[in-house]
Amino acid sequence: HGPVIYSISLPSGWSCPFAKECLSKADRVTGKITDGKDTEFRCSSASDESRSTQARAQRWRNFDKLRRIKTVDGMVELIEYSLPEIWDLIRGGVAGDFFNQRYFEAWLQVARNHPEQIVYAYTKSLPYWAANLGNIPPNFRFTASHGGAMDHLIVKHGMKSNLVVFNPEQAEALGRKIDDNEWHAIMGTVDYASLLHGTQPKGTDAAVAIKD
Numbered sequence: 001h002g003p004v005i006y007s008i009s010l011p012s013g014w015s016c017p018f019a020k021e022c023l024s025k026a027d028r029v030t031g032k033i034t035d036g037k038d039t040e041f042r043c044s045s046a047s048d049e050s051r052s053t054q055a056r057a058q059r060w061r062n063f064d065k066l067r068r069i070k071t072v073d074g075m076v077e078l079i080e081y082s083l084p085e086i087w088d089l090i091r092g093g094v095a096g097d098f099f100n101q102r103y104f105e106a107w108l109q110v111a112r113n114h115p116e117q118i119v120y121a122y123t124k125s126l127p128y129w130a131a132n133l134g135n136i137p138p139n140f141r142f143t144a145s146h147g148g149a150m151d152h153l154i155v156k157h158g159m160k161s162n163l164v165v166f167n168p169e170q171a172e173a174l175g176r177k178i179d180d181n182e183w184h185a186i187m188g189t190v191d192y193a194s195l196l197h198g199t200q201p202k203g204t205d206a207a208v209a210i211k212d
Contacts, residue, residue, distance in 0.1 A: 006087045008079060010066075010096025011059045012046035017099060018124040019043070021147035022164070026050040028060055040147070041164060045095035059095055066103060075106035080113065089186065092121035104128035111140040120186050122162060124148030130157055143185050165193045 013025030013036075023036030024046035031050040035042060049056045069075050083090070090110070098104040104125060111119040120141040123129065129142060130153050136142065144159040154161050162179070165171045171178050171193040179185060184192040 004084075004087045005089045005091060006084060007091040007094045008062055008082060009045070009055075009059050009094050010063045010099065011056065012043045012049055012095045015063055015096035015099040016124060017097070018126065018148040018150050019097070020124075020149045022145075026056060028056060031056060049095070055095075063096070063099075067099075070102075072102050072105045072109065075103055076109045076113070079106060079110050088117060090117070090119045092119060092123075097123055098125040098128050101128050101131065105132065108132060108135060108137060108140060111137045115139055118186060120182075122185065124150070126150040126153040126159070129153075129159065133157060141186055160189065161191045163191070163193050165195060168195070171195075 011026070011028070013019060013023055014028075016023065020036070020038045021040040022043045023039050024043040025034050025036075026032070026046050026049035027034070031053065033042070033046060033050045049059065065078060066075060069078060092098070092107050098107070098121075105128075107119065107121070115137070116139075118139050118141060120143070122143045122145045124145050124147070126144055126148065127150055129136075129144070142160065144154045144161040146154065146161055146163040153159065162185070163171075163174065163176060165174070165176075165178070168178060174193065176191055176193040177184065179188070179192045179194055184190075
C-alpha cells in the first residue's frame with residue numbers, strides 16, 4: 001500500500017499572513033469567497049472551504065485551538081495529540097500556512113520528535129523559515145511557494161521553491177519540472193512547478209487558463 005500521509009489544515013487565507021497572489025478567504029459562516037486585492041489566482045483550498053461546511057468547521061476548530069496556545073511546547077503537544085498512531089508522512093497543512101513564529105517552530109519540534117518519518121510543507125511564511133535556517137531538521141522538507149509578500153527571501157537564502165504555472169509550456173520555459181505527485185515536494189532538492197487548479201475568478205487570466 002502507499003504511504004500514509006497525514007495533515008493538519010487551517011482556514012485558507014485567514015491563517016496565511018504572507019499570502020498575496022493566491023490570497024482568497026471563505027467566510028467562516030457562509031463560505032462566500034473574497035479575493036485579495038493582489039489575487040492573480042484563487043487558492044484551491046479556499047474554494048474547497050467555500051463548498052464544504054465540514055472543511056470550514058474542522059479547519060477553524062484547529063485554528064482556534066492553536067491560537068489559544070501561547071507556547072511552542074503547548075502547540076507541539078496539541079499537534080502530537082492529534083497524530084494517528086501510524087503515519088509515514090505529515091504535510092504541515094494542505095490548507096493554511098504557518099500563521100506565526102511559534103507555530104512554525106512547533107512543527108520543527110514535531111519533526112525532531114519523529115526523525116524516522118518525513119514532515120513536509122509548502123509555505124509563504126518565509127520570514128519564519130529565514131529566522132530558523134540553521135535549525136531545520138533534515139527530515140523536514142520545506143518548499144517556498146512563490147507569489148507571497150516576501151518572495152525576495154527565496155533568492156536571498158536559496159530556498160527550494162515552487163511556482164504555480166498556467167500551462168506545461170510555461171514550466172518548460174522556466175526550466176522547472178511539474179510536480180504532479182508530490183515527489184518534488186517530499187524528495188526533490190531543486191525548484192519545480194505546479195499546474196494551476198481549482199475554481200478561478202471570472203474574467204481573470206487564471207480563469208482562461210483553466211478553461212483551456
